[in-house]
Amino acid sequence: MNKEVLVTIENADFGYYPRSKPVLTDVVFCIRAGEFVVFRGSNGCGKSTLIKGLIGLALVLKGSVTWNLDQTVVGYVPQENIISPDIPYTALDIVRCAVRSSWGKSSIEAVSALESVELKEAASIRYGDLSGGQKRRVLLARALVKRPPVLILDEPTANVDIHTESIIEKKIDELVLSGDTTVIAVAHCTNFGKNARVVMVKEGRVHG
């Protein structure tokens, strides 16, 4: 059964500065609704640039990226170190930032998202005081609170313990099995995304 094409990338070059050398060149592929796609490759090959290019955080220097849905509904889980540990935000505050309803009404939804990643008890703890694995789960909860039809994750299980890894994998498996969420991830670890369609990124090119 052919599902609807969600995003199409046609002969795209991705980079961070206009008129600079692209990080990735001539990328051609499409992702269908409900798919679980994992980009693998060595450090610096351009995996993160590729997913950033999909959501507008890196520039499309040539070619095109076409989404068949409103791009702002995409849920994005960055690498943990993107948020400064010194900011005066609790775990709950970080998740509330993504809730579409007003700040005053967002607490219940945010607590429920934290609960879904088994982190309800850490809601009132400062983000900077959490462990690396807990921070990763907070960022996952922040992406999930919007109930996104597409979830994009940048190395979701890198540098986390086995317990956190299993929680994250369980949550992603639930989303994939439900068939309602398309999951696109970048991963080094070969254990992650065993049931996914694997796309190799090598020396600035995408294979598969």
Added chain:
Amino acid sequence: MGDFSEVLLFSLMPLFMTISVSLLTPVIGAVLSIRNEIMLALALPSLANAGIAIAGFCGIGTDQNILLYLFATLFTLVVVSLTISFRCSVHQRELRLAGLFIAGQILSLLTNAVKGDTHSTSFLKGEVMASGVTETVIVAAISVGILVLGFVFRTSVFSWCADEEFFRTGFMRYSVFMISVYTIITLFVTIGVAMTGTLAVTALMVLPALLGDSKRGGISSYMVTVTIIGVLGSVSGFLCALALDLPPAICAAASVGIAGVSYKVFRMI
């Protein structure tokens, strides 16, 4: 005591002006500090000061308030946006902003040295004691208006402060949002500098943000704390200035620092 009450009665408009400026300025400082842009809190008042001095140099009188603020705001925005690029590293950006702080100081002193008159010199120190009813009402309305706007859109503002990349992925009109926020900040800092002086505005942006974090609680309580430190500090500084016949801007700056340190000590106890 009777003399003080009498002086206070004649200084109600300056007092309301002080409250109006100190309501919003600490929140701006907190936003900039969360975004790792605290050097912008130093550079903006310094450049706004230079903008006002250059406006005077170009013949815009201190009686043409709106033109003066527009000139100074535009000057500050243009200089900042030409000098720093948000694509450069945090280290590079901080260094450039430090350079802008110094440039602002040099430009205002130089402009005043070449063509300075007593009125514009006193204007640059902040004319809070000369505040009239009309300008106090306008500044109060702008301050409360921006605070209400910030409150309504606080989810977006908090999200933008915490993680700009994540905010960009979920907000279609990101550039419009960013330009609007920086323009509002620059405009209010310019007005604040003209009304209460560079020192008071810089102190209000930096000190509550620095001293108001108790390392507990979330972003909402932090914002409330910095506002309380700013307002209480400014008002007590203003009243001290009246009682001791000292310059209000300097007293307000010192008092904001004392209020912040007191809060820090109180939280430690």
